Amino acid sequence: MSKRPLNVGLVGGGKGAFIVQPHQKAIHFDGTRRVVAGALFPDPKIALEEAANWPYPLKGYGSYDEMIAANASLPADQKLDYILIVTPNFVHYDPAMKAIKAGIPVFCEKPLCLNLKEANDLVKAARKAKIPFGVAHTYLGHWTSRLSRYIVQAGLLGDIRWVDSYYLQGWLATKLEATGQMQAAWRTNPKLAGGSGCGGDIGTHALMQLRYVTGLEVTAVSAQLETFVEGRALDDHFTIYCKLSNGGKALVRASQICIGCKNDLGIIIAGTKGTLQWRQENPESITICLANQPDRTYWRGAVTPGDGFLPKDMPAALMAEPTIPAGHPEAFHDAFARLHRCFEADVRKYQAGEPFACDGSKYANIEDGWIGIAFIETCVKSSSKKGAWTSMPKKI
DSSP: OOOOOEEEEEESOOTTOSTHHHHHHHHTSSSSEEEEEEEOOSSHHHHHHHHHTSSSOOEEOSOHHHHHHHHTTSOGGGSOSEEEEOSOGGGSHHHHHHHHHTTOOEEEESSOOSSHHHHHHHHHHHHHHTOOEEEEOGGGGSHHHHHHHHHHHTTTTOSEEEEEEEEEOOTTSSOGGGGTOHHHHHHTOHHHHOSOSHIIIIIHHHHHHHHHHHOOOEEEEEEEEEOOSTTOSSOSEEEEEEEETTSOEEEEEEESOOTTOSSEEEEEEEESSEEEEEETTSTTEEEEEETTSOOEEEETTOOOTTSSSSOTTOOHHHHTOOOSOTTSOOOHHHHHHHHHHHHHHHHHHHHTTOOOOOSSSSSEEHHHHHHHHHHHHHHHHHHHTTTOOEEOOOOO
16 A cells, blocks of 8 residues: 655745745655645735635645644644745745654745754754754755766766866846846845855856766865846856865856846866766766767666766666656756655655665755755855955864
8 A cells, every 4th residue: 555645734835936836746746745725925824815815725825824823733643754945035934943853844945944043953953853954955866966966976077176066047137126026036135045145046056067977076165156137136247266175176156137147057077087968958968078079878767887987886776766768858847846755755754664775865854954054054154254264164
């Protein structure tokens, strides 16, 4: 007999919010998870109205405090198995901390929170509770990101010398926040977004892609946070030169004022034996460049082990992971679904009292979220000192 679907509660997501839509689609992707409840808006009246008008039946709550408190008295099959936080940055910490204390696993939009003090508190609480906690760095969910991780960390490119990890957009090339556009308004407000606008919003994705694929850490930064749109309170252009833990170097860069760029996240990894190239806007393939050989393109679902570059004994779990044949493109929603699928596995183990490996290999964990916040704060410090080399803080 199949297990019952996991019950998921939403924190945020009402009044036309964007990121809740790919998340809720991904949650329902496999039939093993479902959204059953939500505290969808800060105003209790609007929160209940949004729940009543949701596209499918949803138990509405006036606040996330109410939803978390009510969970304790629900029958076992109606309890929330995890909550999904899809609010602006300044409303990540409080519901996450309250869910942890209530024993409810958390999947939270990035960045983890507003500052390092909040991040420290969350990490300590999650470790004490020994509870699954995921951070939604979407692009780690692409199968080609996982293939890239295997190639690099198996040493097939040799020692990594240089990484260029970038995320370019153009939607904030004008002062869109002055029009009242909701997504622009909170992302450019320091009280709501934190110490960096562009860096916190999309620069952290570029950082996480670098860390996930290479397995390397940024040890020090020389940062330039720039604001090109006059009167904007936070950076809209983010350029960070990095020292890596293996002695290599990297560029982590992001921009939201590059007209014509949409969601151009990409990474170039140069090693002593070859170079890997990947772009999120064409996520079905990666390109490998080797000296004095034609470039090799590997497509999801059409990878042949033992081809002269890839070894014969590639991990069976990696090779079995694509859900549809090559030529039927996976994309953004599939990447979200892969993250929720992997998080579900850890939640079920947690509920059964079994060990679970919330180790960052399948989705970004709370320690990864901490590193994202530490990176932003270190970049802000470096930029305030005209790009002076500034060391990353030690992990807690």
